[in-house]
Amino acid sequence: MSAPQLTADDQAVDPAVDPAVDEELVGALRTGVMRLARRLRLERSGNDLTLTQLSALGALHRLGTTTIGELANVENVKPPSMTRTVNCLEEAGLVSRRAHEFDGRQVVVGLTAKAEAVLQADRQRRDAWLKTHLGDLTEAERALLRRVAPLLDRMAQE
Numbered sequence: 001m002s003a004p005q006l007t008a009d010d011q012a013v014d015p016a017v018d019p020a021v022d023e024e025l026v027g028a029l030r031t032g033v034m035r036l037a038r039r040l041r042l043e044r045s046g047n048d049l050t051l052t053q054l055s056a057l058g059a060l061h062r063l064g065t066t067t068i069g070e071l072a073n074v075e076n077v078k079p080p081s082m083t084r085t086v087n088c089l090e091e092a093g094l095v096s097r098r099a100h101e102f103d104g105r106q107v108v109v110g111l112t113a114k115a116e117a118v119l120q121a122d123r124q125r126r127d128a129w130l131k132t133h134l135g136d137l138t139e140a141e142r143a144l145l146r147r148v149a150p151l152l153d154r155m156a157q158e
Helices: 023-042 049-064 070-074 080-090 115-136 139-157
Strands: 095-098 105-109
Touching: 023 115, 049 070, 049 080, 049 095, 049 115, 070 080, 080 095, 105 115, 115 139
Parallel strands: none
Antiparallel strands: 095 105
């Protein structure tokens, strides 16, 4: 069963019975989020990294050094797929491998300084685009987005 959600008025509602959670809201949110994600992808750097590789680098940035299995779990892919991704990233000098400290059967991977620079440049480009376009909104609209952003993040994690 879903946990109650907060409305714009910060009142808990059950999404299964809330008439405000209608097809129009679902469609508008899906479309808006997809279009924004697509637009932000256009701001990516000209590097040859795939979205899967960038996502793996981002996960490593958040997690720190970790095993390929844990990285695969976080990225919701099978370990053999993540191994292929890590192999490509290692060939590009973006990750390094070393033996696990306690389990010799496992390998841990971490970001290199080159990967940190790639991620930072990519993030700066997309943030600059967002900052420009957020500047086109009213203060009331930006205040609304400040309240909505954590909700979108929470939805993405569920």
